[in-house]
Amino acid sequence: MSARSLVRLCISAAVLLVFVLHGGRWLPLRLLDLIENFTYDARVVLTAPGTDDPRVVIVDLDERSLAAEGWPWPRHKFATLVDQLFERYGVRALGLDIVFAEPDDSALRLWDRLHREEFSQIPEVVSRDTAIRAELDHDGRFSAALSRRPVVLGYFFKPVVRSGELPTTGGLCAPLIDARTAQLYDVDFIEARGYGGSLARLTEAASACGFFDNPLAASDDGVYRRVPLLQQYDGAVYPSLALSLVRLALGDPPVELVFDPPEVRSSLHLERLRVGPLEVPVDGRVAAYVPYRGDNRTFTYIPAVDVLRGEVVSPERLRNAIVLMGTTAAGLFDLRSTPVNKVFAGVEVHANLVSGMLDGRIRQKAPYYAGIEVVMHVLIALLLAWAFARLSALASALVSAAVVAGIVGLALAMWSGADFVMPLGVPVVFTLTLVMAHLLYGYFIESRGKREISRRFGQYVPPELVEELAAHPEAVSMAGESREMSVLFSDVRDFTSMSENLDARELAAMINTFLTRQTAVVQQHRGTIDKYIGDLVMAFWGAPLRDEQHALHAVLAGMQMQRSVRELDDEFERRGWPKLHIGVGINSGRMSVGNMGSEFRMAYTVMGDAVNLASRLEGLTKEYGVGVLVGQQTRDLLPSGWAFREVDLVIVKGRREPVAIYEPMGPKDQLDPGLREDLARHRGALQLYRARRWDEAEVEFFNLAQGPRPHPVYSLFIQRIMALRENPPPPDWNGTFTFRHK
Known part of the structure; x- marks a missing residue:
C-alpha cells in the first residue's frame, strides 16, 4: 500500500471512529440524532398517503362536547355513550384513551345522607332504596355498559415513582404474558415501576386494557415516532391500547413474539409480533414506528356529544368501525408532538397505529440497525479513501456525490418498497464529513507537496509525469x-x-x-x-x-x-x-x-x-553513418519482435571490454521485406568478416552496397577489410574494433 493511500485510509478511519462511537452510544452526539430524526420525519411527511381510513373513527371529547355537556361528565353519560356506540351504531370495538381513576359516587353519598337523616322514617322511600341506589350508582352503570362488550380500557405506566407517590392506583387487567413465561425471553422490554389505572370495578368489567403512555418519546426528543406495543411490570408483560384494540377487533387471537431464528429469543433477533393473521414489525424494545397517514384530523372525528344525543349525521360511518374515544380539547392536555405536526391529538396517534397494523404499513427498524449503520460507514470510508488516494479532486467529489445519492436512493427505496427504515441522515453527514476532511488534507498538505514536486521536477519531466509524481510522492x-x-x-x-x-x-x-x-x-x-x-x-x-x-x-x-x-x-x-x-x-x-x-x-x-557508454555511442553514430546507436543491454531489453542492424563489436575509449552496438530498425512486422532480407545478409557478412574470410565478406558487403538500399556501414567494412588484408589482426582477434578517440 502506498503512503498516500495509507494516509487517506487513516483519515477515513479517524472520522469513522467518531461515528462508530456515536452509533454504539459510547459517544452520543445530539446533533447527529437530530439530523437522523429530521430525515426520518421528512420521509414520513413525504410518503404519508393523506387519506382517511374508514375502518377507524375517533369519537372526540372536543370543545363543543365539553361546552354542551359540561366537564367532567358523570359516568352515566359515558355509559350512555358506550350503549349508543354498540346498540345504535353497531361499532366493532371501542378503545378508551381515558383513565377513570376517581369514583363517581357523589350522588350516592348524598342519597346515603338523605336516606339516613331525612327519609329513614318514610316507608315508600325505604322500599325504593335499592332501585334508587342502582340509579345513582354511575360507576355501576358504566361498568355494566362495559361488561360483555369489546371495550379496551386505557391506563398508563409510570417509568419512575417519585418520593411520596403511590406506585399503583386503580386496577390492572391480566397480562398478555405472565411473569413466569416472560422469563423465557431475553427481550429488552421497557420496565415500568408503577401504573395509574381506572377503578378496579371498571377494569374488571372491560374486555381488555391497554397502556397509552410512551416512555420512548423522551429519548426521541419528545416526538412520537415510535410507540411500545408491550411493557413489562413486575415481571409480567402488558399490551398497549392500540395492540389490545386490534386484537379485540380481530376476535381476540393470541399474540406471539416472532424471532429469527425462532430458537434465539433475544431482542437482537426479535422481528415482529404476530396478532392472528397480522404481522407487526417491531424493534428490539418491542416498539413500532407510527405509520402516520397524514396531518392532524386525517381520520374521521365525530364529537362525543353527537353520539351521546344520537345526532350523528351519517350513522353508517360508525357501522362496524373500530372506535377510539379521546379528547382534543386543549385544557385536557392530550396533545403530542409528531413528525407530521408539532401539535397532534394523542388519540390520533393510536388511530394511526391501529390503521397501520390492519394495513401492514408499519415500517421496521431492525434491532441490528446500528450494525447496518456501521457497515455502511465502513464501506463509505474505504471507498472514499480509495477515491481520494487514486483519483483527482474533481473525480473524488463526483464519487462522493454518487455515494450521497446512493444513500438517499437506497433509504427511499427500502422505505417505500420494503417498509424498512434505513439510516439516512447520519450516513450522509458521515460522507460529507469525510469529503471535507479529505479535501482539507488535500488542500493544506498534499497540494503543498505537489507544489514542491512541481518545483523540483517541472523543468525535467512532462506535465503528466508531474501529476503522477504528485499522486505518488512516496515514489520520489x-x-x-x-x-x-x-x-x-x-x-x-x-x-x-x-x-x-x-x-x-x-x-x-x-x-x-x-x-x-x-x-x-x-x-x-x-x-x-x-x-x-x-x-x-x-x-x-x-x-x-x-x-x-x-x-x-x-x-x-x-x-x-x-x-x-x-x-x-x-x-x-x-x-x-x-x-x-x-x-x-x-x-x-x-x-x-x-x-x-x-x-x-x-x-x-x-x-x-x-551513462558514459551512451555518450560514446552518440559519438560513434557519425563514424558509422547511422542516426541511432544502442548498446547490447538496450537491445536485449526491447521486445523480441524488434529488428536491429548489428553494426559492430567495439571497444570505446575508457573501456576494456568490447560491446556490441546496434542500429534499431523498428518492429519486424512493419519493415519492408527487402530491408529484412538486407539485414539477414548483413548478419551473414559480419560472420564472414569475424571469421577472417575476407574475400567472401567483401563480396557480400559490396553487393549490399550496390543494392537498392545502400548503407554507409557496408562501405566502412569494405575499407576495413582492405586494411586488414594488408595488416592481419592477431590470432585471438574476435572481430572487435578499438576506438582511440571519443
Whole structure:
C-alpha cells in the first residue's frame, strides 16, 4: 500500500471512529440524532398517503362536547355513550384513551345522607332504596355498559415513582404474558415501576386494557415516532391500547413474539409480533414506528356529544368501525408532538397505529440497525479513501456525490418498497464529513507537496509525469540510489562550424527551436530531461518514476528525434538556417540517480559507466553513418519482435571490454521485406568478416552496397577489410574494433 493511500485510509478511519462511537452510544452526539430524526420525519411527511381510513373513527371529547355537556361528565353519560356506540351504531370495538381513576359516587353519598337523616322514617322511600341506589350508582352503570362488550380500557405506566407517590392506583387487567413465561425471553422490554389505572370495578368489567403512555418519546426528543406495543411490570408483560384494540377487533387471537431464528429469543433477533393473521414489525424494545397517514384530523372525528344525543349525521360511518374515544380539547392536555405536526391529538396517534397494523404499513427498524449503520460507514470510508488516494479532486467529489445519492436512493427505496427504515441522515453527514476532511488534507498538505514536486521536477519531466509524481510522492526520492535505467545523448553534427555562420540572435533562435522540438519528443515518451549542453540533449528513463519499459521508450524517443529534425527542414530553409543532422546514442544498465552536485548547486542527474557508454555511442553514430546507436543491454531489453542492424563489436575509449552496438530498425512486422532480407545478409557478412574470410565478406558487403538500399556501414567494412588484408589482426582477434578517440 502506498503512503498516500495509507494516509487517506487513516483519515477515513479517524472520522469513522467518531461515528462508530456515536452509533454504539459510547459517544452520543445530539446533533447527529437530530439530523437522523429530521430525515426520518421528512420521509414520513413525504410518503404519508393523506387519506382517511374508514375502518377507524375517533369519537372526540372536543370543545363543543365539553361546552354542551359540561366537564367532567358523570359516568352515566359515558355509559350512555358506550350503549349508543354498540346498540345504535353497531361499532366493532371501542378503545378508551381515558383513565377513570376517581369514583363517581357523589350522588350516592348524598342519597346515603338523605336516606339516613331525612327519609329513614318514610316507608315508600325505604322500599325504593335499592332501585334508587342502582340509579345513582354511575360507576355501576358504566361498568355494566362495559361488561360483555369489546371495550379496551386505557391506563398508563409510570417509568419512575417519585418520593411520596403511590406506585399503583386503580386496577390492572391480566397480562398478555405472565411473569413466569416472560422469563423465557431475553427481550429488552421497557420496565415500568408503577401504573395509574381506572377503578378496579371498571377494569374488571372491560374486555381488555391497554397502556397509552410512551416512555420512548423522551429519548426521541419528545416526538412520537415510535410507540411500545408491550411493557413489562413486575415481571409480567402488558399490551398497549392500540395492540389490545386490534386484537379485540380481530376476535381476540393470541399474540406471539416472532424471532429469527425462532430458537434465539433475544431482542437482537426479535422481528415482529404476530396478532392472528397480522404481522407487526417491531424493534428490539418491542416498539413500532407510527405509520402516520397524514396531518392532524386525517381520520374521521365525530364529537362525543353527537353520539351521546344520537345526532350523528351519517350513522353508517360508525357501522362496524373500530372506535377510539379521546379528547382534543386543549385544557385536557392530550396533545403530542409528531413528525407530521408539532401539535397532534394523542388519540390520533393510536388511530394511526391501529390503521397501520390492519394495513401492514408499519415500517421496521431492525434491532441490528446500528450494525447496518456501521457497515455502511465502513464501506463509505474505504471507498472514499480509495477515491481520494487514486483519483483527482474533481473525480473524488463526483464519487462522493454518487455515494450521497446512493444513500438517499437506497433509504427511499427500502422505505417505500420494503417498509424498512434505513439510516439516512447520519450516513450522509458521515460522507460529507469525510469529503471535507479529505479535501482539507488535500488542500493544506498534499497540494503543498505537489507544489514542491512541481518545483523540483517541472523543468525535467512532462506535465503528466508531474501529476503522477504528485499522486505518488512516496515514489520520489532526491537521494542518490542505484537503478536499472536507460540514458540518451543527442548531439548536432558539425554544430561548431554551422554556428560560426550565424549571429548570436539567430543562433539562439535556431537552437531554441531545435531543443524545444527535441524536448517535446523526450517528454512525449515519458523521459526526463537531464541537461542541455549547447546543442547536446541528455535525457534518461526510469527516474524519478520507475518505468518497466524504459529501454523501449528511450529507443522510440531516439528514432522520433531523428524524424523531428527532418520535420524542421522546411522551416529552417525559410529562415535561412542550415539543415541539422543529429546522432543519438542510447544505453541501458545500472546507474546512480539523484540530486548531485555541490553545496552551491545541485542537479537531479544520472552517473555511471552505463551513462558514459551512451555518450560514446552518440559519438560513434557519425563514424558509422547511422542516426541511432544502442548498446547490447538496450537491445536485449526491447521486445523480441524488434529488428536491429548489428553494426559492430567495439571497444570505446575508457573501456576494456568490447560491446556490441546496434542500429534499431523498428518492429519486424512493419519493415519492408527487402530491408529484412538486407539485414539477414548483413548478419551473414559480419560472420564472414569475424571469421577472417575476407574475400567472401567483401563480396557480400559490396553487393549490399550496390543494392537498392545502400548503407554507409557496408562501405566502412569494405575499407576495413582492405586494411586488414594488408595488416592481419592477431590470432585471438574476435572481430572487435578499438576506438582511440571519443
